[in-house]
Amino acid sequence: MNFKEQIAQGIPTELPKKKTYPADANRAPKRKDILSKEEKQLAIRNALRYFDASWHEELAAEFAEELKEYGRIYMYRFKPAYKIHARDIAEYPAKSTQAAALMLMIQNNLDPAVAQHPEELITYGGNGAVFQNWAQYLLVMEYLSMMTDEQTLHLYSGHPMGLFPSSKNAPRVIVTNGMMIPNYSQPDDWEKFNALGVTQYGQMTAGSFMYIGPQGIVHGTTITVMNAFRKILPKGETPAGKIFLTAGLGGMSGAQPKAGNIAGCITIAAEVNRKAATKRHQQGWVDVLIDNMDALLARVKQAQAAHEVVSIAYIGNIVEIWERFDVEDIHIHVGSDQTSLHIPWTGGYYPIDISYEESNRLIREEPAVFKEKVQETLRRHAAAINKHTAKGTYFFDYGNAFLLEASRAGADVMAENAIDFKYASYVQDILGPMCFDYGFGPFRWVCASGKPEDLDATDDIAASVLQEIMENSPEEIQLQMQDNITWIKDAKKNKMVVGSQARILYADAEGRSKIAAAFNNAIAAGKIGPVVLGRDHHDVSGTDSPYRETSNIYDGSKFTADMAIHNVIGDSFRGATWVSIHNGGGVGWGEVMNGGFGMLLDGTKEAEVRLKSMLFYDVNNGIARRSWARNEEAIFAIKREMERSPNLKVTLPNLVKDQLLNDLF
Numbered sequence: 001m002n003f004k005e006q007i008a009q010g011i012p013t014e015l016p017k018k019k020t021y022p023a024d025a026n027r028a029p030k031r032k033d034i035l036s037k038e039e040k041q042l043a044i045r046n047a048l049r050y051f052d053a054s055w056h057e058e059l060a061a062e063f064a065e066e067l068k069e070y071g072r073i074y075m076y077r078f079k080p081a082y083k084i085h086a087r088d089i090a091e092y093p094a095k096s097t098q099a100a101a102l103m104l105m106i107q108n109n110l111d112p113a114v115a116q117h118p119e120e121l122i123t124y125g126g127n128g129a130v131f132q133n134w135a136q137y138l139l140v141m142e143y144l145s146m147m148t149d150e151q152t153l154h155l156y157s158g159h160p161m162g163l164f165p166s167s168k169n170a171p172r173v174i175v176t177n178g179m180m181i182p183n184y185s186q187p188d189d190w191e192k193f194n195a196l197g198v199t200q201y202g203q204m205t206a207g208s209f210m211y212i213g214p215q216g217i218v219h220g221t222t223i224t225v226m227n228a229f230r231k232i233l234p235k236g237e238t239p240a241g242k243i244f245l246t247a248g249l250g251g252m253s254g255a256q257p258k259a260g261n262i263a264g265c266i267t268i269a270a271e272v273n274r275k276a277a278t279k280r281h282q283q284g285w286v287d288v289l290i291d292n293m294d295a296l297l298a299r300v301k302q303a304q305a306a307h308e309v310v311s312i313a314y315i316g317n318i319v320e321i322w323e324r325f326d327v328e329d330i331h332i333h334v335g336s337d338q339t340s341l342h343i344p345w346t347g348g349y350y351p352i353d354i355s356y357e358e359s360n361r362l363i364r365e366e367p368a369v370f371k372e373k374v375q376e377t378l379r380r381h382a383a384a385i386n387k388h389t390a391k392g393t394y395f396f397d398y399g400n401a402f403l404l405e406a407s408r409a410g411a412d413v414m415a416e417n418a419i420d421f422k423y424a425s426y427v428q429d430i431l432g433p434m435c436f437d438y439g440f441g442p443f444r445w446v447c448a449s450g451k452p453e454d455l456d457a458t459d460d461i462a463a464s465v466l467q468e469i470m471e472n473s474p475e476e477i478q479l480q481m482q483d484n485i486t487w488i489k490d491a492k493k494n495k496m497v498v499g500s501q502a503r504i505l506y507a508d509a510e511g512r513s514k515i516a517a518a519f520n521n522a523i524a525a526g527k528i529g530p531v532v533l534g535r536d537h538h539d540v541s542g543t544d545s546p547y548r549e550t551s552n553i554y555d556g557s558k559f560t561a562d563m564a565i566h567n568v569i570g571d572s573f574r575g576a577t578w579v580s581i582h583n584g585g586g587v588g589w590g591e592v593m594n595g596g597f598g599m600l601l602d603g604t605k606e607a608e609v610r611l612k613s614m615l616f617y618d619v620n621n622g623i624a625r626r627s628w629a630r631n632e633e634a635i636f637a638i639k640r641e642m643e644r645s646p647n648l649k650v651t652l653p654n655l656v657k658d659q660l661l662n663d664l665f
């Protein structure tokens, strides 16, 4: 059977042979054994409903074994033999080009070159699932191959509930991941209901088929580091020769040195795990590898004197640097931290003065001692940072729960009011007011032909559209425009494409819409093939996350999720090809609601109508909410949009004088 026939077949008619697990695969962590005996039986019963009863006996034993060994039923046997990767859209068997675009994006998320645990259908973040098992994958691809533009496929946490009649203007696919009754949204609820096979953790772009590899994180980190320097440097002064000190060279944190190089500073990233540091060095993501303090001091002084742009990985504990640089009086301009403090007791954060190996032993054998050591280190870590900030260092929390865990450890990180932290987070200080409140967020696209030349052409189109917009844009957003023009012009040089031919840039509603319209025109003129638009969920409107995306909302509404829900509904009837809404992602199950979309541009007039309507709402929904929360920059942005768009009427807040309230209670 050829590729198209295999896709159209769905679950094979003959039971495929059991496979051995590929030796070179990166297996997902073994999950918690959380189900009771009866629940395990229910999990097997649930899994077997995908298959004919004649296979049940053989499969029941195998699935029970998977559940026992890995805590989940992945149905490894059903993983297809063909190569899974983003192909040219024309290679997919489909009656609907929109459905073919979805197949391409799904396969990209499962491509072994892109996905973290491809055998377990996990794209990133350890648990960011595309589907729960291979039967769901096979069925979804079959449905997509047979559907028309008058049907919609509904996915419940990876499970295809089925194709329902709809219309040409409806989305082709509706995705929900991890939607729970709120009282059942604790981390162990995920363990249990995922093991039962009735829900999954979609992270952000994993379960919505919009992951594009490390490029997204590099761009976001670059924007953050650049703007951190802007906050503290006099206008016109560059970050060259100035220090950005941070920790972590892991999954996301590994982007920091590359981002620092693009931002043009000296980046020092401490990493306790020699292997992680060496890997980033070999990949060319960090320039210099150093494993002793004297060598680090010498190299940093040399870089400062020469106003160098360089990134240095220090193999060791971050606290060593904060403390020693204080003694040596080396000025750190910008400081942050990307150790994994969202999981502090299982190896997310390593204590000082104990070797990496000994720490790992303590985690396994003496967890209480390990916890004590971590908390002691956090107190020292914060104390050393405080000494630097007293001398003028700008420190921000990178959404990794550093301040939260430091405060729990009794470190000196609380503000005078004993409610807030001393330091702001990257969204509160940087991404929120400088980007999200103006509508700038991580817009992205994928060239569905798979041709690098198409990506080059779209880069050129995007750069010239942004250049044109910048000429008439207000002072308030000039810097954001300039940063993104620089990014897109250098994008090819930065060699960030992994898997599909994809690009990301931060743009506002006007930028996203005009770039997309220009792509659509180029497709109509036959200059490029179809393009899939999307975005990261870490954006203006799609995500309600009180400690991250919406942490700079101060009217008390940051614990609500109305914005994310409106966004997914609003996008769905304005022309999205698919929409998604997830519980969990980044900061954890029960901690965030996040949504996204995908949209196929095929060069038609209909696509132009859709993109204009949907992208306008997809950004302005969040600006309106941020403006109602009294965020100054968002009030500016939404007023400007209302002047340009007579059909937009947004409720604006009236501001109250502090004195009036101070006198009340």
Ligand SMILES: NC(=O)c1ccc[n+]([C@@H]2O[C@H](COP(=O)([O-])OP(=O)(O)OC[C@H]3O[C@@H](n4cnc5c(N)ncnc54)[C@H](O)[C@@H]3O)[C@@H](O)[C@H]2O)c1
Residues within 6 Å of the ligand: 217, 220, 221, 247, 248, 249, 250, 251, 252, 253, 254, 255, 270, 271, 272, 273, 276, 316, 317, 318, 319, 338, 339, 340, 341, 342, 347, 348, 349, 350, 351, 398, 399, 400, 401, 586
């Ligand atoms: N990059 C972003 O834009 C972004 C945004 C939001 C949140 N975050 C957060 O950043 C954190 C890191 O994410 P990741 O994917 O890189 O995790 P990761 O676990 O892959 O990497 C963290 C690294 O820190 C190292 N480390 C731990 N303790 C250390 C110490 N004391 N000194 C030096 N190194 C130490 C670990 O060895 C590990 O390699 C997470 O909490 C994530 O949620 C990142």
